[in-house]
Amino acid sequence: MNALDIIQLIVSSSLIYAAPLILTALGGTFSERSGVVNIGLEGIMVMGAFMSAVFNIQFAAAFGGWTPWIGLIAGGLIGVLFSIIHAVATINLRADHIISGTVINLAAPAIGVFLTRAIFGAAQTGPLPESFGRTNIFLLDRIPIIGPIFFENTSGPAYFGIILAVVAWFVLFKTRFGLRLRSVGEHPHAAETLGIKVYVMKYSGVLLSGLLGGMGGAIQAQAISNEFGILTIAGQGFIAMAAMIFGKWNPLGVMGAAIFFGFAQSLARIGTYIPIIQDIPAIWLLVMPYLLTILVLVGVIGRAEAPARLGTTYIKSR
Amino acid sequence: MQLIRQHKTWLNNLLVPVLSIVFGFIFGAILMVAFGYNPIIAYDAMISGVFASPYFIGEALRQATALTFTGLGFALAFKAGFFNIGIAGQALVGWVSAIWFALSFPDLPRILLVTLSLGVGAIIGALWASIAGFLRAYFGTSEVIVTIMLNYTALQLTNFLIRDVLSESGNTTESVGENASLSIGWLSTLTQSSRLNLGFFIAMAVVILYWIFMTRTTAGFEIRAVGLNPHASTYAGMSAEKNIILSMFLSGALAGLGGAIHGLGTFGNIFTQGGLPDIGFNGIAVALLGLSNPIGIFFSSILFGVLDIGAGFMPNRAGVPDEMADIVTSAIIFFVGANYIIRYFVDKRAAKKEAASSTKGGDV
Numbered sequence: 001m002n003a004l005d006i007i008q009l010i011v012s013s014s015l016i017y018a019a020p021l022i023l024t025a026l027g028g029t030f031s032e033r034s035g036v037v038n039i040g041l042e043g044i045m046v047m048g049a050f051m052s053a054v055f056n057i058q059f060a061a062a063f064g065g066w067t068p069w070i071g072l073i074a075g076g077l078i079g080v081l082f083s084i085i086h087a088v089a090t091i092n093l094r095a096d097h098i099i100s101g102t103v104i105n106l107a108a109p110a111i112g113v114f115l116t117r118a119i120f121g122a123a124q125t126g127p128l129p130e131s132f133g134r135t136n137i138f139l140l141d142r143i144p145i146i147g148p149i150f151f152e153n154t155s156g157p158a159y160f161g162i163i164l165a166v167v168a169w170f171v172l173f174k175t176r177f178g179l180r181l182r183s184v185g186e187h188p189h190a191a192e193t194l195g196i197k198v199y200v201m202k203y204s205g206v207l208l209s210g211l212l213g214g215m216g217g218a219i220q221a222q223a224i225s226n227e228f229g230i231l232t233i234a235g236q237g238f239i240a241m242a243a244m245i246f247g248k249w250n251p252l253g254v255m256g257a258a259i260f261f262g263f264a265q266s267l268a269r270i271g272t273y274i275p276i277i278q279d280i281p282a283i284w285l286l287v288m289p290y291l292l293t294i295l296v297l298v299g300v301i302g303r304a305e306a307p308a309r310l311g312t313t314y315i316k317s318r
Numbered sequence: 319m320q321l322i323r324q325h326k327t328w329l330n331n332l333l334v335p336v337l338s339i340v341f342g343f344i345f346g347a348i349l350m351v352a353f354g355y356n357p358i359i360a361y362d363a364m365i366s367g368v369f370a371s372p373y374f375i376g377e378a379l380r381q382a383t384a385l386t387f388t389g390l391g392f393a394l395a396f397k398a399g400f401f402n403i404g405i406a407g408q409a410l411v412g413w414v415s416a417i418w419f420a421l422s423f424p425d426l427p428r429i430l431l432v433t434l435s436l437g438v439g440a441i442i443g444a445l446w447a448s449i450a451g452f453l454r455a456y457f458g459t460s461e462v463i464v465t466i467m468l469n470y471t472a473l474q475l476t477n478f479l480i481r482d483v484l485s486e487s488g489n490t491t492e493s494v495g496e497n498a499s500l501s502i503g504w505l506s507t508l509t510q511s512s513r514l515n516l517g518f519f520i521a522m523a524v525v526i527l528y529w530i531f532m533t534r535t536t537a538g539f540e541i542r543a544v545g546l547n548p549h550a551s552t553y554a555g556m557s558a559e560k561n562i563i564l565s566m567f568l569s570g571a572l573a574g575l576g577g578a579i580h581g582l583g584t585f586g587n588i589f590t591q592g593g594l595p596d597i598g599f600n601g602i603a604v605a606l607l608g609l610s611n612p613i614g615i616f617f618s619s620i621l622f623g624v625l626d627i628g629a630g631f632m633p634n635r636a637g638v639p640d641e642m643a644d645i646v647t648s649a650i651i652f653f654v655g656a657n658y659i660i661r662y663f664v665d666k667r668a669a670k671k672e673a674a675s676s677t678k679g680g681d682v
Contacts, residue, residue, distance in 0.1 A: 107644075
């Protein structure tokens with residue numbers, strides 16, 4: 001393997017592992033910007049992964065190569081449905097955000113595996129007929145050197161995530177909706193006196209997080225594990241939350257952090273091909289994404305500015 | 319009058335978990351009907367499966383034993399205002415270290431080996447949790463994310479230890495010797511050789527000790543005070559840092575002890591794990607349902623022990639996947655968490671009866 005091949009391998013596998021994290025972390029950003037902590041993202045990813053796997057198996061014959069992309073939408077929709085639970089519990093029923101999120105994380109794998117057994121008679125779906133695979137990005141892959149490294153044989157969903165990050169940044173910081181969403185996370189009382197419907201904004205934030213988290217899970221199932229089982233989602237939802245904090249709740253920073261964590265996750269798989277890293281014992285590569293997450297949080301927290309009213313219940317004045 | 323009011327608050331507090339259990343089971347039934355299963359057969363299989371034989375009653379109580387420890391562990395940190403989501407990881411490191419110790423010193427006398435093995439499990443669990451406590455106290459790092467990351471680290475580390483240190487690239491360790499066994503002859507005979515063991519009595523003792531510690535000692539009072547109002551407690555001269563680390567240490571110690579008892583008492587060895595042990599997250603459920611009260615936790619863990627063992631009867635006798643039990647569990651915790659809706663109706667009724675009655679909100 002020459003240097004270019006190694007760089008190509010690192011970049012493409014980082015992007016493959018980053019794709020689910022980018023979408024989910026963007027979802028978390030919308031939710032937390034509206035003031036609702038959503039540690040249920042992990043469970044929402046599980047449901048997205050489950051739904052997309054079922055969709056993939058049932059409709060591969062009908063949609064062919066487009067199946068994973070439509071499966072992505074299916075995963076996002078089930079994510080929205082599931083996030084409604086979190087929204088109702090935290091916004092209307094005044095439940096603690098962490099408890100409600102924990103309930104979602106407890107329920108999702110149970111419901112996912114329950115339904116998988118009900119549909120397929122086994123705890124796993126088995127391999128999916130159509131996966132995302134690797135794609136060349138149209139035209140960009142023809143650029144010399146940069147083309148082969150970044151745009152050839154790479155992850156389509158990751159570039160979808162990168163585009164979404166730019167869109168999310170625009171929505172949050174350049175539109176009226178974004179301004180209102182952020183104001184609800186910072187100072188809901190002030191927002192309400194200005195006539196902003198606080199509950200509607202909070203619902204939008206949580207439901208968007210469900211959509212993006214479900215899509216993130218769908219990518220994990222259809223691009224990385226290529227099946228649905230209890231182990232398909234193993235902490236990616238939480239790592240995405242760490243990426244969100246690392247990126248300081250700014251979609252572009254969040255995207256960068258997610259790619260960084262994607263790189264850390266990919267090392268356990270491709271480490272054996274890379275000089276120097278192949279000499280590190282496998283156990284270190286396995287625990288590194290988790291330890292890096294902790295280190296990053298310790299390093300970043302002093303400078304990170306969370307939305308001011310994050311995690312608190314807002315009780316509408318009468 | 320004061321006494322009656324207190325009695326009423328207590329009754330209302332009890333109403334939340336009881337109604338949550340009822341709603342949780344109803345939710346499970348609706349889901350089963352929706353998927354063409356018969357919920358009555360399923361619940362009957364679950365309940366009668368457990369209570370028909372002393373063996374399965376013993377197994378349910380054995381499961382409850384581990385849940386009591388992990389539940390108390392979560393509750394202790396919760397009282398101090400922290401979410402120790404890392405209970406599962408702490409129980410796992412407690413489990414592997416207790417087995418490791420017992421395998422390393424097989425010739426120590428039984429009372430010493432059992433005590434030391436459990437002690438090692440508790441201390442390793444405590445230290446593992448303290449990492450999160452330390453980072454929270456001195457760097458303000460969210461204990462929720464740190465403990466979750468430590469969970470996955472514990473899982474990978476434990477599997478590594480089993481494969482590369484405790485066995486020769488196998489998936490399971492040797493069983494510990496007779497001297498590290500927790501089984502009690504008469505208890506096994508009574509429950510037709512179920513794996514119910516000494517741990518059950520240790521659990522009951524720890525429930526009492528926990529209650530004494532939290533309500534009758536200065537350290538316990540400080541932990542509760544910090545949980546209720548960190549600013550006021552700091553103003554009153556209590557050290558926030560000290561109490562954060564202490565509560566995470568004790569929380570992890572309980573989880574580690576639970577893991578050690580689960581390991582020595584139930585299995586007598588450790589094997590590579592596909593995921594984090596159930597006793598961790600179910601312990602969180604137990605603590606929330608028990609409203610962080612030690613007696614409540616004890617009874618909640620018995621309920622979840624029965625659910626857990628009873629779930630095993632559902633696939634064969636009712637054709638229902640045993641994940642149904644986990645779904646019911648999460649539904650119960652949903653209603654506990656969203657108790658506003660229950661309290662809303664309870665308070666409304668109370669207000670109708672007695673306009674002046676004032677009911678206080680609970681802990682969860």
